[in-house]
Every structure is written in C-alpha cells, then in structure tokens.
Amino acid sequence: MIKIQEKDFNIEDEINRIKLQHLNVGAVSTFVGYVRSLNNQQKVTSINLEVYKDMAYKSLKNICLKAEEKWSMIDTLIIHRFGKLNVKEKIVLVATFSIHRKESSNACNFIMDYLKKDAPFWKKEFYNDNYEWLQNN
Amino acid sequence: MIIKYFAWLKNFTNTEEERIDNKNITDVKTLKEFLLKKYPELSQYMKDDEFIRVAINLEYVTTNKTIDPKDEIALFPPVSGG
Numbered sequence: 383m384i385k386i387q388e389k390d391f392n393i394e395d396e397i398n399r400i401k402l403q404h405l406n407v408g409a410v411s412t413f414v415g416y417v418r419s420l421n422n423q424q425k426v427t428s429i430n431l432e433v434y435k436d437m438a439y440k441s442l443k444n445i446c447l448k449a450e451e452k453w454s455m456i457d458t459l460i461i462h463r464f465g466k467l468n469v470k471e472k473i474v475l476v477a478t479f480s481i482h483r484k485e486s487s488n489a490c491n492f493i494m495d496y497l498k499k500d501a502p503f504w505k506k507e508f509y510n511d512n513y514e515w516l517q518n519n
Numbered sequence: 520m521i522i523k524y525f526a527w528l529k530n531f532t533n534t535e536e537e538r539i540d541n542k543n544i545t546d547v548k549t550l551k552e553f554l555l556k557k558y559p560e561l562s563q564y565m566k567d568d569e570f571i572r573v574a575i576n577l578e579y580v581t582t583n584k585t586i587d588p589k590d591e592i593a594l595f596p597p598v599s600g601g
Binding site for chain 1: 526577578579596597
C-alpha cells in the first residue's frame, strides 16, 4: 500500500492494520525518516516537501512490485509525507512484511535505496534566515 | 502538450505548469531546444543531459523519445525524498 499524505501517522497503528490482514507475518522491517535539527552545518527550522504525486504513486508501486519479485513478501507499506514538516516530525515510513527476517530486511533496504534515488520528492530546507533545495547523493 | 516543472526549476519558469502547442516539438531533444530559447537561464543546468530529468506520462526517459501532443511532460531537478 502506498500513501502520500500531509498528515502525520502512527507507526504502530499502520503496521498493525496490515498485520491483522495476514496471520502468517513473522517479520516486519521498517525504515522511518525524520526531519533532523542540523544539516549542512546549519540549524534547520523546518522543511517543505514537494511531490509529483501521480508519478510518485506509480514509481513507488513499481518498486514494491520489483521487491516482491526479488524476495518472498507478504505485503509492503510506504507512507511519504509532503508539505511543511517541522524538526522531529516523521517524513517517511517503509514497512515490509514477510515470513522470515531476511526477506523483509532486504526488501526494506531495496525500496529505500530506490526511493532516495528516483522517487519524485524534493526537500526545501529552511534555516534561520535562508533556505536550500536539497539533493540526494 | 502539458509541461510541469518542479522544485527550484519553477524559479526560472515562473509557473508550475504550462500548455505548449508547437508542431516543431516532436521529441525530447526539440522540446529541450524550445525550452532553452524560452528560458535561457536553464542552459547552465541542461548542459549535462542527466542533471535535469525528464518524465513522459509519469515515466523517466533517458533517451530521445518521441513526444505526442497529448503527453504530460515533467521536468525536474535531482530528487531529495526519504
């Protein structure tokens, strides 16, 4: 499931909602990204996340399908927020569900690597008196 | 065709979306040539073919693909999600 939304979310609720649908889940791997207070040696006040929503849905769905082809997965959840986010707020959750640990762990890393490289989101980071558009390496 | 611009590219185009109907634009190459004339300040970023990325109908293109007038084109700088 892919969710692209402005509002915050509760990690445990989101995972439990999926886990309840699949009684054979034995492993859940997660990655959670947060807005941090220091970046580029500057104090961050907030970020604004822009998204090309239609393409983000399509490309994230494709990468989940690729992960499911590579590893035996039961389900996948990606939640990526957009709009204004303050320091400490959650940006993204990737949760992968499988029977065993290795599959979920590998798939979670694979999806995050892709997301960082290709998913059409852009961070504008605000400092005390200026801002900068970020670029993933 | 509809052209969408994202992130700091909008600083140069002053719009996030525009409709361009020009029969000389038939592929990605002719589109880029057209945009460079319209927005000369973009040239410093479009010298490197891979810096500004192009998507046609929500799919990245890395070669000189044909463009149909009904296509949705998107131009955007390197991403920074996650």
